[in-house]
Every structure is written in C-alpha cells, then in structure tokens.
Amino acid sequence: MQSTSQGGSEPILFTRGVPAVEALPNQLISTCLQAVLEGPDGRSILQYGHNGGYLPLRRLLSEQYAVSADQLLVGNGSLHLQDLLSALLIKPGDVVLVEQPSYDRAIKTFRRRGAKVIGIPLEHDGVNLQALEKALAQQTPAFMYIVPDFQNPAGVTTSAAKRQALVDLAARHNFWLVEDIPYRTLRYKGESIPLLRDLDDRHTITVSSFSKLISPALRVGYLVAPVELVKKLTALAEDTTLAPVLPTQAAVVEFHKRGYFASNLESLKQLYAPRLQAIVQALKTYLPNVAFAEPEGGFFVSITLPEQNDYSDLLARAKQAGLILTDGRGFFADPLDGSKNHEHLGENFVRLPFCALTPEQIEEGVRRLAAVVA
Amino acid sequence: MQSTSQGGSEPILFTRGVPAVEALPNQLISTCLQAVLEGPDGRSILQYGHNGGYLPLRRLLSEQYAVSADQLLVGNGSLHLQDLLSALLIKPGDVVLVEQPSYDRAIKTFRRRGAKVIGIPLEHDGVNLQALEKALAQQTPAFMYIVPDFQNPAGVTTSAAKRQALVDLAARHNFWLVEDIPYRTLRYKGESIPLLRDLDDRHTITVSSFSKLISPALRVGYLVAPVELVKKLTALAEDTTLAPVLPTQAAVVEFHKRGYFASNLESLKQLYAPRLQAIVQALKTYLPNVAFAEPEGGFFVSITLPEQNDYSDLLARAKQAGLILTDGRGFFADPLDGSKNHEHLGENFVRLPFCALTPEQIEEGVRRLAAVVA
Numbered sequence: 001m002q003s004t005s006q007g008g009s010e011p012i013l014f015t016r017g018v019p020a021v022e023a024l025p026n027q028l029i030s031t032c033l034q035a036v037l038e039g040p041d042g043r044s045i046l047q048y049g050h051n052g053g054y055l056p057l058r059r060l061l062s063e064q065y066a067v068s069a070d071q072l073l074v075g076n077g078s079l080h081l082q083d084l085l086s087a088l089l090i091k092p093g094d095v096v097l098v099e100q101p102s103y104d105r106a107i108k109t110f111r112r113r114g115a116k117v118i119g120i121p122l123e124h125d126g127v128n129l130q131a132l133e134k135a136l137a138q139q140t141p142a143f144m145y146i147v148p149d150f151q152n153p154a155g156v157t158t159s160a161a162k163r164q165a166l167v168d169l170a171a172r173h174n175f176w177l178v179e180d181i182p183y184r185t186l187r188y189k190g191e192s193i194p195l196l197r198d199l200d201d202r203h204t205i206t207v208s209s210f211s212k213l214i215s216p217a218l219r220v221g222y223l224v225a226p227v228e229l230v231k232k233l234t235a236l237a238e239d240t241t242l243a244p245v246l247p248t249q250a251a252v253v254e255f256h257k258r259g260y261f262a263s264n265l266e267s268l269k270q271l272y273a274p275r276l277q278a279i280v281q282a283l284k285t286y287l288p289n290v291a292f293a294e295p296e297g298g299f300f301v302s303i304t305l306p307e308q309n310d311y312s313d314l315l316a317r318a319k320q321a322g323l324i325l326t327d328g329r330g331f332f333a334d335p336l337d338g339s340k341n342h343e344h345l346g347e348n349f350v351r352l353p354f355c356a357l358t359p360e361q362i363e364e365g366v367r368r369l370a371a372v373v374a
Numbered sequence: 375m376q377s378t379s380q381g382g383s384e385p386i387l388f389t390r391g392v393p394a395v396e397a398l399p400n401q402l403i404s405t406c407l408q409a410v411l412e413g414p415d416g417r418s419i420l421q422y423g424h425n426g427g428y429l430p431l432r433r434l435l436s437e438q439y440a441v442s443a444d445q446l447l448v449g450n451g452s453l454h455l456q457d458l459l460s461a462l463l464i465k466p467g468d469v470v471l472v473e474q475p476s477y478d479r480a481i482k483t484f485r486r487r488g489a490k491v492i493g494i495p496l497e498h499d500g501v502n503l504q505a506l507e508k509a510l511a512q513q514t515p516a517f518m519y520i521v522p523d524f525q526n527p528a529g530v531t532t533s534a535a536k537r538q539a540l541v542d543l544a545a546r547h548n549f550w551l552v553e554d555i556p557y558r559t560l561r562y563k564g565e566s567i568p569l570l571r572d573l574d575d576r577h578t579i580t581v582s583s584f585s586k587l588i589s590p591a592l593r594v595g596y597l598v599a600p601v602e603l604v605k606k607l608t609a610l611a612e613d614t615t616l617a618p619v620l621p622t623q624a625a626v627v628e629f630h631k632r633g634y635f636a637s638n639l640e641s642l643k644q645l646y647a648p649r650l651q652a653i654v655q656a657l658k659t660y661l662p663n664v665a666f667a668e669p670e671g672g673f674f675v676s677i678t679l680p681e682q683n684d685y686s687d688l689l690a691r692a693k694q695a696g697l698i699l700t701d702g703r704g705f706f707a708d709p710l711d712g713s714k715n716h717e718h719l720g721e722n723f724v725r726l727p728f729c730a731l732t733p734e735q736i737e738e739g740v741r742r743l744a745a746v747v748a
Contacts, residue, residue: 018422026416029621033407042400046589048392076450076593079616108613215420217620239482242453245619246591247403 012365013324017152017299017353023271024215025264032254033247045246051238052230053222054249060256065197065206065224073230074249075237078182078209078221079105082145084233084240085178085205085223086113089142097135097144099127101302101331101349103152103180106145108330115142119333122151124293126158129165135336136173143176143205148196149184150298153331153351157296160193167200180207183298185265188273190296197224205229210252212299213265218248271355276301278359279352282366287373299355305348305373312347314372323368326351386739387698391526391673391727397645398589399638406628407621419620425612426604427596428623434630439571439580439598447604448623449611452556452583452595456480456519458607458614459552459579459597460487463516471509471518473501475676475705475723477526477554480519482704489516493707496525498667500532503539509710510547517550517579522570523558524672527705527725531670534567541574554581557672559639562647564670571598579603584626586673587639592622645729650675652733653726656740661747673729679722679747686721688746697742700725 036045045054052058053074062069075081086109090096096110100119110117118135120127126148135141146166148158158166170177179196197204209221223233255261279301280294292303305311318325328349335345350369354362410419419428426432427448436443449455460483464470470484474493484491492509494501500522509515520540522532532540544551553570571578583595597607629635653675654668666677679685692699702723709719724743728736 016422021417021421024417024420026411026420029420030408030411030416033411033621034404037400037404037407042404043395043398046398046400046403046591047395048390048585048590076615076619077617080614083614105613105616112613211422216422216617217420219615219617219619239479239486240454240457241450241593242479243451243590243593245450245593245622247407248619248621 009322009364011319011322011324012357012361012368014350014352014357014365014369015324015326018356019212019216019268020271020356023268025260028255028260028264029215029218029251032251032258032260036250036254037247041250045250047246048243049246051242051244052234053244054246054253056253057220057222057249060253061222061224067201067224068227070227071224071230073223073225073233073237074244075221075223076241076245077211077216077219078180078207078223079109080219080241081207081221081223081233082106082109082178082180083113084236085143085207086110086115088229088232088236089176090115091142094142095139097132097141098333099146099151099154100333100335101153101328101346102145102333103147104326104330106180107333110145117333118336120336122154122156124156126156126162126166129162131336132169136169138336140173141175143178144170145178145180146196147180147183149181149193150186150295150300152183152298153300153349154293154302155295155298155300156293157193163193163196164199167196167203170203171200175203176205177203178205178207182209182212184208185213186268186272186299187297188269188276202226213268214252214255214261218252219245220249220252274359275354275357275362278362279354279366282363286366286370299353300351301354302349302351305350307348309348309373311373312344314347314350317372318369321368321372323365323372383696383738385693385696385698386731386735386742388724388726388731388739388743389698389700392730393586393590393642394645394730397642399634402629402634402638403589403592403625406625406632406634410624410628411621415624419624421620422617423620425616425618426608427618428620428627430627431594431596431623434627435596435598441575441598442601444601445598445604447597447599447607447611448618449595449597450615450619451585451590451593452554452581452597453479453483454593454615455581455595455597455607456483456552456554457487458610459517459581460484460489462603462606462610463550464489465516468516469513471506471515472707473520473525473528474707474709475527475702475720476519476707477521478700478704480554481707484519491707492710494710496528496530498530500530500536500540503536505710506543510543514547515549517552518544519552519554520570521554521557523555523567524560524669524674526557526672527674527723528667528676529669529672529674530667531567537567537570538573541570541577544577545574549577550579551577552579552581556583556586558582559587560642560646560673561671562643562650576600587642588626588629588635592626593619594623594626648733649728649731649736652736653728653740656737660740660744673727674725675728676723676725679724681722683722683747685747686718688721688724691746692743695742695746697739697746
C-alpha cells in the first residue's frame with residue numbers, strides 16, 4: 001500500500017472527539033433493542049411518542065439527578081438541545097459567554113441563532129474570573145456555556161472554588177449557566193467535583209448525552225432544567241422533530257437495567273486511561289517546553305504553541321508530515337478585549353483527542369507534531 | 375369501569391394521523407436491528423456518521439427516485455426536513471403558499487421560520503388554479519407546499535392536469551414546489567398519478583418518510599432535491615443535530631433487503647382499506663348532506679360542516695358525546711383574500727383520521743359526530 005505521508009506510514013488523525021470504534025458495544029445494544037422491541041412495550045415504542053422523550057428514560061435520569069421527570073428533556077443528541085436552547089433563549093443583540101477556547105460547534109450554534117459569542121480566557125482551573133466580571137459589567141448574557149469537566153477542547157476541569165464563583169455570579173447577575181457534561185463520568189483519576197447544579201440549580205441548565213458513554217449514533221442526549229423552561233423547550237422540540245426516536249431511548253434504559261452501563265463504563269475507562277497517560281507522556285517527551293493542562297479524564301488534551309512562530313500554515317505542514325489536525329481557530333469566540341489581533345486567535349492552538357488512537361499511534365502522532373513545530 | 379361519555383362507552387379519538395398500533399412490525403424491526411448490529415457494520419453504525427444519512431439508505435432511495443445519492447438527505451422524520459428547508463429558504467418578508475386546508479404542523483413550522491403562510495383553496499382535484507395565479511401575481515413565494523396524494527387533512531389527490539399546471543407555474547414564476555408524499559404508497563384503489571418531480575424536477579423538492587410505512591418512532595424521513603440545495607441542507611442538519619441515527623436508518627435498509635417492506639406494505643393496505651371503506655360508508659349513511667372528497671388511500675377523510683351553524687364549541691360538544699376531535703382551525707393558513715372572517719376559518723372543518731380505528735369504532739364515531747352536528 002502506498003504511503004500518503006512523508007513518514008512512510010498511515011496518517012494519524014487528531015481531529016474529531018469520537019469514541020474508539022472498538023469500544024462501541026454493538027452486541028449489548030443489539031441485545032437491548034431486541035429485548036425492548038420484543039417485550040410488552042415493543043409496539044408502543046414504535047409509535048409516535050411524546051417529545052419530552054421516553055418516560056422511563058426521563059424517570060431513570062430524574063433519579064440520577066434528584067429532580068422530577070418533568071425537569072428532563074431527552075433530545076436527539078446534546079447539540080440538538082443546545083440548538084433548541086439557543087432558539088429559545090437568544091434574542092437579537094444578545095451576548096453568549098463561553099470559555100476561551102470552547103467547543104467549536106457550540107460557538108457556531110450560538111452564532112447561527114443570532115448571539116454575539118464572547119470568550120472568557122480559560123485557565124488551568126477554569127475561566128479567569130476577573131475577565132468574566134468585566135464581561136458581566138458590560139452586558140448580562142443570555143447564558144454562559146461551560147464544559148466544567150475535562151473541557152472540550154482544553155481538557156481543563158473547573159475547580160470547586162471557581163464553580164462556586166460561577167453560580168454566585170449567575171445568581172447576582174441573573175443569567176443561565178449551561179453546563180455541558182458529556183465526559184464527566186469518564187474520569188480516569190482524581191476525585192469528582194460537584195456540578196454547578198449541585199451548588200445552585202436555580203440558574204443552571206445541565207446538558208449531557210450518551211454519545212461518549214454508549215454510542216454517538218443512538219443520538220440520545222438530555223437536558224435538566226427548571227420545569228417551566230423544560231416545558232417551552234419540549235414544545236419547540238415537538239415543533240421541529242415531532243417525536244422522539246423511542247427505540248434507541250428504550251435501549252438506553254435497558255442498557256442500564258441489565259447492568260451494562262456500569263460494566264461498559266469500566267471498560268471505557270480501562271481502554272482510555274492508558275491513552276491519556278500516553279499522550280501526556282508523549283507531550284512531556286517530545287514537546288517539553290509546551291505547557292498544557294493535564295486532564296484527569298475525558299477525550300482531549302490541547303496545547304498552545306509558542307506565539308512567536310508563524311502557525312498560519314500549521315494544518316498544511318502537519319498533513320505533509322502525516323498528521324491530520326482540526327483548525328484551532330474554530331474553538332475561539334470573539335475576545336472580550338477587541339484589541340487583540342482577532343483573526344489569528346487559535347492559529348497556534350492544537351486540540352489532541354486521544355481516545356480513538358492507540359498509545360502507539362498517540363506517541364507517533366505527537367512525535368510528528370513536534371517535528372512540524374520544532 | 376365508569377364511562378366518560380354520554381354514550382356509555384369509551385371515547386373515540388379522531389385526532390392524530392397515527393398508524394394502527396397493531397400494524398407496527400416490532401418483530402421484523404427487531405430482526406433487522408439485530409442483523410445490522412451484529413453484522414460487519416455493527417460497530418460503524420454506532421459511530422458518528424455523516425449527516426447526509428446512512429449511505430446505503432441514500433443509495434436505495436436514489437435508485438427508487440432515479441437520482442444520484444447526493445440528491446438525497448435523510449433526516450429525523452419529514453418535519454425535521456421541513457424545518458431545515460424553512461430555515462434555509464424563508465427570508466424575512468417571504469410568503470409560503472399552501473393548500474387551504476393544509477397540514478397544521480407544516481403551517482406552524484413555516485410561520486415560526488418567519489413566513490407569511492397563505493392558503494390556496496383546495497378543491498376535490500387539487501388547488502384552485504385561478505386563486506393560485508392571483509397569489510403568484512401578488513408575490514413570488516419562497517416555496518409552495520403541497521401534499522399531492524391523499525392530502526393531510528383533506529384526503530384529496532391532485533389530478534394529473536393540476537400537477538402539470540403546478541410545475542408549469544413553478545417554472546414560469548421560479549419558485550420551489552415542496553411535495554410531501556408520506557402516504558403516496560398507501561393507495562387502496564385506483565391508479566397512481568406521476569409525482570411533481572416526474573413532470574419537472576428542476577423546481578421540485580420531494581419530502582417523504584417511513585413513519586406511515588414502517589414506524590413513526592424510527593424517525594426516518596428523507597428529501598430529494600437538486601445537489602446544491604441538498605449540500606446546504608446537509609450542512610445545516612450537521613449544525614443542528616450533528617449526526618444521523620444510523621441504527622434505525624440501517625434497519626430501514628435491512629427491512630427492504632429482506633423483502634419485509636413489500637410484505638408489510640401489503641399488510642397495511644389490507645388493514646387500512648376496509649377502514650377507508652367504513653368511514654366513507656358511515657359518512658354517507660349518517661351525514662348524507664355533507665359533501666367530501668372520497669380518498670383512494672392515505673390516512674384522512676375530512677368534512678366541512680354547513681356554514682350556517684355555529685361550530686365554535688364543536689370540540690367541546692363532541693367531547694361530551696364521547697368523541698375527541700382536532701381543532702380544525704389549525705389546518706387553515708391566512709386567506710389570500712383578507713375579506714373573509716379570518717378567525718372563524720376552519721371552525722366547521724373536521725379531519726377524520728381513520729387508520730388507527732377499527733371499522734366498528736369508525737361507524738360509532740361518525741354516528742356520534744352526526745348526533746352532535748345534526
């Protein structure tokens with residue numbers, strides 16, 4: 001087979017944050033779907049359902065979050081729910097605050113729905129609070145979007161102290177905190193930190209999904225929020241997608257009932273933990289002068305290359321070296337301080353999703369990256 | 375069990391156009407899901423997929439419609455596709471034309487996306503062409519939405535001559551015709567009439583789904599359109615729902631491969647044809663003076679009660695008589711001629727979905743209706 005890279009081997013993809021394909025539990029899901037489709041509800045889960053989602057799934061989640069089932073909306077993946085949230089909450093002229101950098105598709109969604117999206121610099125323990133207070137002094141946002149655990153893209157976990165500061169600010173300035181926690185249970189070491197909703201549920205909207213924990217193609221995401229907000233979002237969901245995909249939602253319930261969720265989560269951690277270790281080790285070995293937040297879980301490590309170099313053609317040079325990267329600029333929203341050279345934001349930012357690569361691929365990938373940026 | 379109606383029996387629901395629950399092929403779908411999840415693609419259909427939809431499904435549909443696979447977009451049910459279409463095509467100040475009456479959720483979707491929705495009176499063989507030409511002389515619409523076969527709600531099938539007139543007008547005035555054909559293959563008698571796309575595919579967007587042909591909860595709808603439009607809609611789909619629900623889409627392919635689609639369609643027709651016959655017979659028996667379009671397929675018959683009576687409390691009176699009806703006003707868009715007493719449009723319009731009721735329930739339901747309106 002002819003090589004497509006200078007290194008004489010297959011290109012290595014540090015692009016999308018996808019699960020390892022070998023970790024997708026196709027046999028278990030097949031078993032669950034068969035059980036629910038051939039069980040007593042087999043026909044009713046093929047009929048039009050209520051767009052709040054499959055009630056047993058909402059009940060299961062409501063127990064996990066200690067809320068009522070009418071505080072739960074199950075949607076077609078968490079991006080779908082973010083889009084619905086944006087449609088409902090963003091009015092013309094509104095600002096949405098995000099961590100800087102943040103999840104590229106979230107930034108894009110908030111912009112498409114009409115918001116000016118402003119990034120608050122993310123430090124190794126969460127956003128810079130002085131910058132956030134400065135932003136809040138200028139304008140109260142429609143909401144602030146946070147990925148508090150193993151952030152996408154930076155891998156940062158917001159500290160307990162900063163979480164408390166965030167809910168205090170949300171209460172004082174009266175805005176919504178949207179906490180997106182798809183990676184939260186994929187913790188490979190250290191101790192879990194309370195959710196924003198655990199600290200103050202009045203201003204918190206929690207969004208998550210089973211994409212990283214069972215399978216992305218099931219498209220089962222959910223949202224926890226106050227009842228009145230869930231009611232409005234449910235009506236909007238019904239207006240746009242009419243009814244839920246009940247069979248996959250029922251399969252998720254069965255996956256829990258049979259104990260597969262717990263065992264699958266354990267398998268995922270055992271598969272991914274060495275991959276995190278491999279990327280941290282490789283970065284320390286091959287890029288010893290580049291500082292980065294060392295994550296304790298999730299899918300991502302990210303690095304910021306030294307600013308003095310010109311990384312405008314980073315992607316092209318990486319590709320030549322057999323390395324496929326995502327354009328770092330997509331993770332950057334508008335800066336609060338307009339003075340910075342705006343269009344170059346993120347040019348030297350590299351997200352490194354590590355879960356879908358073997359430790360060997362990870363080491364080789366970082367080696368190639370070091371050769372490109374050296 | 376205590377009765378909830380004057381008639382001393384269970385209420386009869388003439389509300390949503392849903393399949394008969396006994397017609398939902400749970401065993402066959404279970405078999406298909408098991409086959410695809412335990413087959414060679416079992417893991418890849420659990421991964422993030424391309425939002426055009428599962429490629430083998432797009433290929434299967436592209437053969438049916440004699441188009442290329444890149445003219446196909448598979449979405450989360452056809453309302454989802456109508457929402458995407460509306461987001462892309464409707465600009466501020468735009469008009470969308472619909473048949474009067476039309477599908478209530480479509481009207482609502484076009485309005486939510488900012489259109490002024492104008493209804494062109496529907497006759498027993500399709501829209502009134504004089505009224506349509508008058509509307510087109512006033513303003514070229516973003517698109518016209520048509521349900522050409524066994525229309526929802528009226529049961530009308532647009533004649534071949536009017537279909538030709540529609541594509542001619544679309545070509546002359548340069549607007550999109552959106553033909554929504556979820557019921558088309560559920561023809562219980564008579565001969566099929568060419569699609570709008572068969573007459574002229576340049577201005578036609580065809581939307582359909584498997585909700586009525588396999589199961590609504592699979593949420594598999596699709597759209598056929600020119601490549602450039604499909605590209606834009608696919609990008610928008612990716613921005614809003616990120617990835618397709620591949621397992622259900624793969625199950626639909628398997629359902630065809632195994633010959634289940636053909637046999638299931640035959641079973642549906644055998645189940646539904648007597649129900650259509652029952653409702654037509656009951657209407658002729660119990661409401662002999664009310665004219666209606668006699669459908670040759672689909673899910674709906676509708677009647678318009680004599681205008682001289684006051685039907686403002688029709689739903690309430692029907693409920694008392696053990697009959698649950700849908701508010702007819704939802705099926706009516708703005709009239710082209712503003713002179714008509716607008717807010718009363720549809721008050722005397724009754725949609726009667728007949729597929730999910732037994733012939734006995736249908737007869738009893740129409741008997742109750744006749745008692746209410748007599």
